[in-house]
Amino acid sequence: MxxxxxxxxxxxxxxxxxxxxxxxxxxxxxxxxxxxxxxxxxxxxxxxxxxxxxxxxxxxxxxxxxxxxxxxxxxxxxxxxxxxxxxxxxxxxxxxxxxxxxxxxxxxxxxxxxxxxxxxxxxxxxxxxxxxxxxxxxxxxxxxxxxxxxxxxxxxxxxxxxxxxxxxxxxxxxxxxxxTPMPLLGDLISPGGLTVMIIPIDSEAPKGRIILPQVQAIRDVLDFDAGSVVVKETEYPAILDKLKVKPDLVICDSQVVDHMVKHTPEDIPCTTFSILFSRFKGDLVEEVKGAAAIANLKNEDKIIIAESCSHHPNQDDIGRVKIPRWLNNYLKHSPNISHSAGRDYPENINDYKVIIHCGACMLTRNEKLVRIEKAKQAEVPITNYGIAISMMQGVLERVLTPFPEALAAFKESIGD
Ligand code: SF4
Missing domain, CATH: 3.40.50.300 (P-loop containing nucleotide triphosphate hydrolases)
Incomplete structure:
Protein backbone atom coordinates (compact mmCIF):
# COMPACT_ATOMS: atom_id res chain seq x y z
CA MET A 1 0.00 0.00 0.00
CA THR A 180 8.02 16.44 -15.77
CA PRO A 181 4.70 14.59 -15.77
CA MET A 182 1.58 16.50 -16.75
CA PRO A 183 -0.88 17.14 -13.93
CA LEU A 184 -4.03 15.08 -13.74
CA LEU A 185 -6.14 18.11 -12.85
CA GLY A 186 -3.84 20.55 -11.02
CA ASP A 187 -3.81 22.95 -13.98
CA LEU A 188 -7.60 23.27 -13.78
CA ILE A 189 -7.71 24.48 -10.19
CA SER A 190 -6.17 27.34 -8.25
CA PRO A 191 -4.14 27.06 -5.02
CA GLY A 192 -6.58 27.25 -2.11
CA GLY A 193 -9.40 26.33 -4.51
CA LEU A 194 -12.01 23.65 -4.08
CA THR A 195 -13.00 20.57 -6.07
CA VAL A 196 -15.99 18.31 -5.56
CA MET A 197 -15.62 14.62 -6.44
CA ILE A 198 -18.75 12.53 -6.96
CA ILE A 199 -18.05 8.86 -6.33
CA PRO A 200 -20.87 6.30 -6.48
CA ILE A 201 -20.59 3.37 -4.09
CA ASP A 202 -22.28 0.53 -5.97
CA SER A 203 -21.73 -3.23 -6.19
CA GLU A 204 -18.67 -2.65 -8.40
CA ALA A 205 -16.95 -0.45 -5.80
CA PRO A 206 -14.22 -2.35 -3.95
CA LYS A 207 -14.96 -3.01 -0.29
CA GLY A 208 -13.40 -0.55 2.16
CA ARG A 209 -11.59 1.68 -0.31
CA ILE A 210 -11.91 3.83 -3.42
CA ILE A 211 -10.28 3.05 -6.76
CA LEU A 212 -6.91 4.22 -8.10
CA PRO A 213 -8.14 7.04 -10.43
CA GLN A 214 -10.05 8.61 -7.53
CA VAL A 215 -7.07 8.29 -5.19
CA GLN A 216 -4.79 9.87 -7.81
CA ALA A 217 -7.22 12.75 -8.32
CA ILE A 218 -7.31 13.49 -4.57
CA ARG A 219 -3.51 13.34 -4.43
CA ASP A 220 -3.22 15.77 -7.36
CA VAL A 221 -5.54 18.22 -5.60
CA LEU A 222 -3.29 18.05 -2.52
CA ASP A 223 -0.15 18.47 -4.67
CA PHE A 224 -1.62 21.69 -6.03
CA ASP A 225 -2.54 23.06 -2.58
CA ALA A 226 -6.27 22.89 -3.14
CA GLY A 227 -9.01 21.02 -1.30
CA SER A 228 -11.66 18.49 -2.16
CA VAL A 229 -15.09 17.46 -0.96
CA VAL A 230 -15.92 13.83 -1.75
CA VAL A 231 -19.59 12.84 -2.00
CA LYS A 232 -21.85 10.15 -3.37
CA GLU A 233 -24.17 11.24 -6.17
CA THR A 234 -27.18 11.02 -3.86
CA GLU A 235 -25.75 13.67 -1.51
CA TYR A 236 -24.25 15.89 -4.21
CA PRO A 237 -27.08 18.43 -4.71
CA ALA A 238 -27.52 19.02 -0.95
CA ILE A 239 -23.78 19.34 -0.27
CA LEU A 240 -23.25 21.65 -3.24
CA ASP A 241 -25.98 23.86 -1.75
CA LYS A 242 -24.16 23.99 1.58
CA LEU A 243 -20.84 25.17 0.09
CA LYS A 244 -20.01 28.81 0.80
CA VAL A 245 -17.66 29.05 -2.19
CA LYS A 246 -18.13 27.98 -5.78
CA PRO A 247 -15.98 24.92 -6.60
CA ASP A 248 -13.22 25.35 -9.21
CA LEU A 249 -14.22 22.01 -10.67
CA VAL A 250 -16.69 19.18 -10.10
CA ILE A 251 -15.57 15.71 -11.19
CA CYS A 252 -17.71 12.59 -11.31
CA ASP A 253 -17.59 8.95 -12.17
CA SER A 254 -18.97 8.74 -15.72
CA GLN A 255 -21.75 6.42 -14.64
CA VAL A 256 -23.47 9.33 -12.89
CA VAL A 257 -22.53 12.03 -15.41
CA ASP A 258 -26.11 12.91 -16.34
CA HIS A 259 -26.94 13.39 -12.63
CA MET A 260 -23.90 15.66 -12.14
CA VAL A 261 -24.72 17.76 -15.20
CA LYS A 262 -28.36 18.08 -14.16
CA HIS A 263 -27.43 19.38 -10.69
CA THR A 264 -24.43 21.56 -11.59
CA PRO A 265 -25.08 25.24 -12.43
CA GLU A 266 -23.72 26.31 -15.84
CA ASP A 267 -21.12 28.61 -14.25
CA ILE A 268 -19.41 25.72 -12.40
CA PRO A 269 -17.00 23.73 -14.60
CA CYS A 270 -17.53 20.00 -14.46
CA THR A 271 -15.96 16.94 -16.02
CA THR A 272 -15.40 13.22 -15.41
CA PHE A 273 -12.55 11.06 -14.11
CA SER A 274 -12.52 9.34 -17.52
CA ILE A 275 -11.89 12.61 -19.33
CA LEU A 276 -9.12 13.54 -16.92
CA PHE A 277 -7.52 10.13 -17.40
CA SER A 278 -7.86 10.25 -21.16
CA ARG A 279 -5.85 13.48 -21.14
CA PHE A 280 -3.39 12.18 -18.52
CA LYS A 281 -2.81 8.70 -19.96
CA GLY A 282 -3.48 9.09 -23.61
CA ASP A 283 -4.88 11.51 -26.12
CA LEU A 284 -8.15 13.25 -25.21
CA VAL A 285 -8.65 14.76 -28.66
CA GLU A 286 -8.29 11.37 -30.35
CA GLU A 287 -10.62 9.73 -27.85
CA VAL A 288 -13.42 12.29 -28.22
CA LYS A 289 -13.20 11.81 -32.00
CA GLY A 290 -13.49 8.08 -31.30
CA ALA A 291 -16.66 8.66 -29.26
CA ALA A 292 -18.21 10.61 -32.15
CA ALA A 293 -17.73 7.53 -34.38
CA ILE A 294 -20.11 5.51 -32.19
CA ALA A 295 -23.03 7.44 -33.67
CA ASN A 296 -22.23 6.01 -37.13
CA LEU A 297 -22.25 2.35 -36.12
CA LYS A 298 -24.55 0.18 -38.16
CA ASN A 299 -26.37 -2.93 -37.01
CA GLU A 300 -23.93 -5.82 -36.51
CA ASP A 301 -20.84 -3.62 -37.02
CA LYS A 302 -17.99 -5.18 -35.08
CA ILE A 303 -16.66 -3.25 -32.11
CA ILE A 304 -14.28 -4.24 -29.35
CA ILE A 305 -14.51 -3.38 -25.66
CA ALA A 306 -10.95 -3.57 -24.30
CA GLU A 307 -10.09 -3.73 -20.62
CA SER A 308 -6.57 -3.58 -19.23
CA CYS A 309 -7.32 -5.82 -16.24
CA SER A 310 -8.60 -9.37 -16.14
CA HIS A 311 -11.31 -9.85 -13.55
CA HIS A 312 -14.33 -12.03 -13.11
CA PRO A 313 -17.27 -10.00 -14.50
CA ASN A 314 -20.10 -9.36 -12.04
CA GLN A 315 -23.77 -8.71 -12.76
CA ASP A 316 -23.19 -4.93 -13.08
CA ASP A 317 -19.95 -5.25 -15.03
CA ILE A 318 -19.35 -2.03 -16.90
CA GLY A 319 -17.62 -3.52 -19.95
CA ARG A 320 -19.77 -6.62 -20.36
CA VAL A 321 -23.17 -5.42 -19.16
CA LYS A 322 -23.59 -1.66 -18.81
CA ILE A 323 -21.82 -0.37 -21.92
CA PRO A 324 -23.50 -2.94 -24.23
CA ARG A 325 -26.83 -1.85 -22.72
CA TRP A 326 -26.06 1.86 -23.21
CA LEU A 327 -25.00 1.15 -26.82
CA ASN A 328 -28.19 -0.71 -27.45
CA ASN A 329 -30.34 2.10 -26.03
CA TYR A 330 -28.41 4.79 -27.87
CA LEU A 331 -28.13 3.11 -31.28
CA LYS A 332 -31.48 1.29 -31.14
CA HIS A 333 -29.69 -1.73 -32.56
CA SER A 334 -26.99 -4.14 -31.45
CA PRO A 335 -23.41 -3.89 -32.62
CA ASN A 336 -21.40 -7.11 -32.69
CA ILE A 337 -19.31 -6.78 -29.52
CA SER A 338 -16.03 -8.59 -28.76
CA HIS A 339 -14.07 -8.21 -25.52
CA SER A 340 -10.39 -8.27 -24.67
CA ALA A 341 -8.82 -8.16 -21.23
CA GLY A 342 -5.44 -7.73 -19.64
CA ARG A 343 -2.34 -7.22 -21.72
CA ASP A 344 -3.85 -9.11 -24.67
CA TYR A 345 -4.65 -6.15 -26.89
CA PRO A 346 -5.86 -7.70 -30.16
CA GLU A 347 -3.55 -7.62 -33.17
CA ASN A 348 -6.47 -7.67 -35.64
CA ILE A 349 -7.89 -4.29 -34.65
CA ASN A 350 -8.69 -3.34 -38.24
CA ASP A 351 -11.53 -5.89 -38.05
CA TYR A 352 -13.39 -3.43 -35.82
CA LYS A 353 -15.29 -0.22 -36.47
CA VAL A 354 -14.66 1.27 -33.01
CA ILE A 355 -12.53 0.42 -29.97
CA ILE A 356 -14.01 1.32 -26.58
CA HIS A 357 -11.15 1.08 -24.09
CA CYS A 358 -11.31 1.18 -20.30
CA GLY A 359 -9.81 4.13 -18.44
CA ALA A 360 -6.40 2.39 -18.43
CA CYS A 361 -5.55 3.47 -14.89
CA MET A 362 -3.28 0.42 -14.52
CA LEU A 363 -1.38 1.13 -17.76
CA THR A 364 1.46 3.59 -18.11
CA ARG A 365 0.91 6.61 -20.33
CA ASN A 366 3.29 5.09 -22.84
CA GLU A 367 1.35 1.79 -22.98
CA LYS A 368 -1.91 3.61 -23.59
CA LEU A 369 -0.33 5.79 -26.26
CA VAL A 370 1.01 2.67 -28.01
CA ARG A 371 -2.54 1.29 -28.12
CA ILE A 372 -3.91 4.58 -29.46
CA GLU A 373 -1.17 4.68 -32.08
CA LYS A 374 -1.99 1.13 -33.23
CA ALA A 375 -5.64 2.18 -33.57
CA LYS A 376 -4.68 5.29 -35.54
CA GLN A 377 -2.48 3.29 -37.88
CA ALA A 378 -5.35 0.88 -38.48
CA GLU A 379 -7.68 3.89 -38.93
CA VAL A 380 -10.00 2.54 -36.23
CA PRO A 381 -11.52 5.21 -33.95
CA ILE A 382 -10.73 4.65 -30.28
CA THR A 383 -12.42 6.10 -27.21
CA ASN A 384 -12.69 5.25 -23.53
CA TYR A 385 -15.61 4.01 -21.47
CA GLY A 386 -16.43 7.27 -19.75
CA ILE A 387 -16.18 9.44 -22.85
CA ALA A 388 -18.45 7.02 -24.70
CA ILE A 389 -20.96 7.08 -21.82
CA SER A 390 -21.01 10.91 -21.71
CA MET A 391 -21.51 11.00 -25.48
CA MET A 392 -24.37 8.49 -25.37
CA GLN A 393 -25.98 10.44 -22.49
CA GLY A 394 -25.84 13.61 -24.60
CA VAL A 395 -23.66 15.55 -22.12
CA LEU A 396 -20.18 15.19 -23.61
CA GLU A 397 -19.99 18.82 -24.78
CA ARG A 398 -20.81 20.06 -21.28
CA VAL A 399 -18.13 17.93 -19.59
CA LEU A 400 -15.56 18.86 -22.26
CA THR A 401 -15.97 22.58 -21.55
CA PRO A 402 -12.74 22.73 -19.46
CA PHE A 403 -10.87 21.36 -22.53
CA PRO A 404 -11.53 23.70 -25.48
CA GLU A 405 -9.33 21.82 -27.97
CA ALA A 406 -11.09 18.52 -27.31
CA LEU A 407 -14.49 20.22 -27.41
CA ALA A 408 -13.69 21.74 -30.80
CA ALA A 409 -12.49 18.35 -32.11
CA PHE A 410 -15.71 16.69 -30.96
CA LYS A 411 -17.90 19.37 -32.53
CA GLU A 412 -16.01 19.06 -35.78
CA SER A 413 -16.37 15.27 -35.73
CA ILE A 414 -20.14 15.46 -35.37
CA GLY A 415 -20.34 18.21 -38.02
CA ASP A 416 -21.44 20.89 -35.55
S1 SF4 B 1 -6.99 -0.47 -15.98
FE1 SF4 B 1 -9.03 -0.43 -16.85
S2 SF4 B 1 -10.05 -2.30 -16.16
FE2 SF4 B 1 -8.27 -1.97 -14.85
S3 SF4 B 1 -9.08 -0.85 -13.09
FE3 SF4 B 1 -8.27 0.68 -14.54
S4 SF4 B 1 -10.03 1.25 -15.78
FE4 SF4 B 1 -10.57 -0.66 -14.71
Missing part, protein backbone atom coordinates in the same frame (compact mmCIF):
# COMPACT_ATOMS: atom_id res chain seq x y z
CA UNK A 2 3.01 2.27 0.45
CA UNK A 3 4.27 1.65 -3.07
CA UNK A 4 3.91 3.90 -6.09
CA UNK A 5 1.54 2.11 -8.53
CA UNK A 6 3.33 0.32 -11.38
CA UNK A 7 1.47 2.48 -13.86
CA UNK A 8 3.34 5.56 -12.56
CA UNK A 9 6.80 3.96 -12.61
CA UNK A 10 9.39 4.26 -15.35
CA UNK A 11 9.31 0.93 -17.20
CA UNK A 12 12.83 -0.26 -18.04
CA UNK A 13 13.02 -3.28 -20.38
CA UNK A 14 16.12 -5.45 -20.11
CA UNK A 15 16.89 -7.22 -23.37
CA UNK A 16 19.66 -9.50 -24.56
CA UNK A 17 20.68 -12.95 -25.67
CA UNK A 18 20.07 -15.91 -23.38
CA UNK A 19 22.72 -16.15 -20.69
CA UNK A 20 24.26 -12.78 -21.44
CA UNK A 21 23.63 -11.86 -17.80
CA UNK A 22 20.26 -10.05 -17.85
CA UNK A 23 19.10 -11.47 -14.54
CA UNK A 24 22.42 -10.94 -12.76
CA UNK A 25 22.49 -7.38 -14.14
CA UNK A 26 19.08 -6.77 -12.58
CA UNK A 27 20.29 -8.32 -9.32
CA UNK A 28 23.31 -6.01 -9.32
CA UNK A 29 21.14 -2.90 -9.73
CA UNK A 30 18.59 -4.14 -7.19
CA UNK A 31 21.26 -5.31 -4.77
CA UNK A 32 19.33 -8.51 -4.16
CA UNK A 33 18.30 -11.73 -5.88
CA UNK A 34 15.15 -10.92 -7.85
CA UNK A 35 15.57 -13.39 -10.70
CA UNK A 36 17.07 -16.86 -10.56
CA UNK A 37 20.44 -16.80 -12.28
CA UNK A 38 22.46 -19.70 -13.56
CA UNK A 39 24.89 -20.47 -16.35
CA UNK A 40 22.36 -22.78 -18.03
CA UNK A 41 20.80 -20.93 -20.97
CA UNK A 42 17.11 -20.13 -20.66
CA UNK A 43 16.88 -19.98 -16.85
CA UNK A 44 14.62 -16.91 -16.74
CA UNK A 45 11.35 -18.68 -17.43
CA UNK A 46 9.12 -15.62 -17.83
CA UNK A 47 9.22 -11.86 -17.70
CA UNK A 48 10.37 -10.99 -14.19
CA UNK A 49 9.25 -7.60 -12.91
CA UNK A 50 11.04 -5.75 -10.16
CA UNK A 51 9.87 -2.40 -8.81
CA UNK A 52 12.22 -0.20 -6.83
CA UNK A 53 13.15 3.37 -6.01
CA UNK A 54 16.16 4.09 -8.20
CA UNK A 55 17.26 7.42 -6.78
CA UNK A 56 17.67 10.03 -8.18
CA UNK A 57 15.73 8.64 -11.17
CA UNK A 58 12.58 7.84 -9.14
CA UNK A 59 10.21 4.88 -8.97
CA UNK A 60 11.03 2.33 -11.68
CA UNK A 61 9.83 -1.09 -12.78
CA UNK A 62 12.35 -3.38 -14.43
CA UNK A 63 11.07 -5.87 -17.01
CA UNK A 64 13.56 -8.71 -17.33
CA UNK A 65 12.84 -10.59 -20.56
CA UNK A 66 13.53 -14.15 -21.56
CA UNK A 67 16.16 -14.36 -24.31
CA UNK A 68 14.55 -14.09 -27.71
CA UNK A 69 17.04 -16.65 -28.94
CA UNK A 70 15.95 -19.19 -26.31
CA UNK A 71 15.40 -22.57 -28.00
CA UNK A 72 14.27 -24.54 -24.93
CA UNK A 73 10.78 -26.01 -24.50
CA UNK A 74 7.80 -23.62 -24.45
CA UNK A 75 10.07 -20.80 -25.48
CA UNK A 76 7.68 -19.63 -28.24
CA UNK A 77 5.22 -18.44 -25.61
CA UNK A 78 8.01 -16.78 -23.62
CA UNK A 79 9.39 -15.07 -26.66
CA UNK A 80 5.92 -13.71 -27.51
CA UNK A 81 5.65 -12.26 -24.00
CA UNK A 82 9.09 -10.73 -24.32
CA UNK A 83 8.09 -9.08 -27.55
CA UNK A 84 5.13 -7.46 -25.79
CA UNK A 85 7.63 -5.76 -23.51
CA UNK A 86 8.51 -3.52 -26.46
CA UNK A 87 5.03 -2.02 -26.07
CA UNK A 88 5.58 -1.47 -22.34
CA UNK A 89 9.16 -0.24 -22.11
CA UNK A 90 9.69 3.50 -21.69
CA UNK A 91 13.42 2.95 -22.03
CA UNK A 92 15.57 -0.14 -22.53
CA UNK A 93 18.90 -1.74 -21.80
CA UNK A 94 20.47 -4.06 -24.40
CA UNK A 95 22.99 -6.28 -22.67
CA UNK A 96 25.83 -7.79 -24.67
CA UNK A 97 29.31 -9.17 -24.07
CA UNK A 98 32.60 -7.64 -25.15
CA UNK A 99 33.39 -8.41 -28.77
CA UNK A 100 30.00 -10.01 -29.45
CA UNK A 101 27.40 -8.01 -31.38
CA UNK A 102 25.37 -10.44 -33.42
CA UNK A 103 22.48 -10.06 -35.85
CA UNK A 104 20.30 -10.56 -32.78
CA UNK A 105 21.59 -7.47 -30.92
CA UNK A 106 21.47 -5.54 -34.19
CA UNK A 107 17.79 -6.44 -34.60
CA UNK A 108 17.07 -5.37 -31.03
CA UNK A 109 18.68 -1.97 -31.56
CA UNK A 110 16.78 -1.55 -34.84
CA UNK A 111 13.46 -2.32 -33.09
CA UNK A 112 14.29 0.23 -30.35
CA UNK A 113 14.98 2.89 -32.97
CA UNK A 114 11.84 2.04 -34.95
CA UNK A 115 9.70 2.15 -31.79
CA UNK A 116 11.54 5.26 -30.55
CA UNK A 117 12.55 3.59 -27.28
CA UNK A 118 15.69 5.31 -25.92
CA UNK A 119 18.27 2.69 -24.92
CA UNK A 120 21.56 2.06 -23.18
CA UNK A 121 23.95 -0.68 -24.33
CA UNK A 122 25.47 -2.50 -21.36
CA UNK A 123 28.65 -4.42 -22.15
CA UNK A 124 28.60 -7.05 -19.42
CA UNK A 125 31.22 -9.49 -18.10
CA UNK A 126 34.12 -7.10 -18.73
CA UNK A 127 36.07 -8.87 -15.97
CA UNK A 128 36.09 -11.85 -18.31
CA UNK A 129 36.86 -10.14 -21.62
CA UNK A 130 37.77 -6.45 -21.87
CA UNK A 131 36.13 -4.66 -24.82
CA UNK A 132 38.45 -3.18 -27.45
CA UNK A 133 38.41 0.49 -28.49
CA UNK A 134 37.15 -0.57 -31.91
CA UNK A 135 34.26 -2.54 -30.40
CA UNK A 136 33.21 0.40 -28.18
CA UNK A 137 33.56 2.78 -31.14
CA UNK A 138 31.22 0.61 -33.21
CA UNK A 139 28.69 0.42 -30.39
CA UNK A 140 28.70 4.21 -30.05
CA UNK A 141 27.44 4.43 -33.62
CA UNK A 142 24.34 2.53 -32.46
CA UNK A 143 23.86 4.35 -29.14
CA UNK A 144 26.02 7.03 -27.54
CA UNK A 145 25.15 5.58 -24.14
CA UNK A 146 27.43 2.67 -23.31
CA UNK A 147 27.80 1.11 -19.88
CA UNK A 148 30.84 -1.05 -19.19
CA UNK A 149 30.20 -3.43 -16.29
CA UNK A 150 30.44 -6.84 -14.80
CA UNK A 151 27.29 -7.75 -12.95
CA UNK A 152 28.94 -10.59 -11.03
CA UNK A 153 32.00 -8.62 -9.96
CA UNK A 154 32.68 -9.20 -6.25
CA UNK A 155 34.44 -5.84 -5.84
CA UNK A 156 31.81 -3.68 -4.14
CA UNK A 157 33.47 -0.40 -5.13
CA UNK A 158 33.38 -1.40 -8.77
CA UNK A 159 29.76 -2.55 -8.49
CA UNK A 160 28.83 0.82 -6.94
CA UNK A 161 30.56 2.58 -9.83
CA UNK A 162 28.63 0.51 -12.40
CA UNK A 163 25.34 1.37 -10.65
CA UNK A 164 26.16 5.10 -10.56
CA UNK A 165 27.19 5.03 -14.25
CA UNK A 166 23.96 3.23 -15.07
CA UNK A 167 21.80 5.78 -13.22
CA UNK A 168 23.55 8.68 -14.95
CA UNK A 169 22.89 7.12 -18.36
CA UNK A 170 19.23 6.57 -17.45
CA UNK A 171 18.93 10.23 -16.40
CA UNK A 172 20.22 11.24 -19.84
CA UNK A 173 17.42 9.38 -21.63
CA UNK A 174 14.62 9.95 -19.15
CA UNK A 175 11.41 10.68 -21.14
CA UNK A 176 9.84 14.10 -20.44
CA UNK A 177 6.54 12.42 -19.50
CA UNK A 178 8.42 10.93 -16.57
CA UNK A 179 10.75 13.77 -15.57
Missing amino acids: LDTPKSLRLQIGIFGRTNVGKSSFLNMIAGQDVAMTSTVPGTTTDVVEKSMELLPVGPVNFLDTAGFDDVSTLSAQRIERSRKIFDRADIAVIICEAGIWTKFEEELSEIMKEKKIPFVIAVNKIDNVAPTETFIGNLKKKSPRILLCSSIDGDMELRDKYIIDFKNLILEILPTDFS
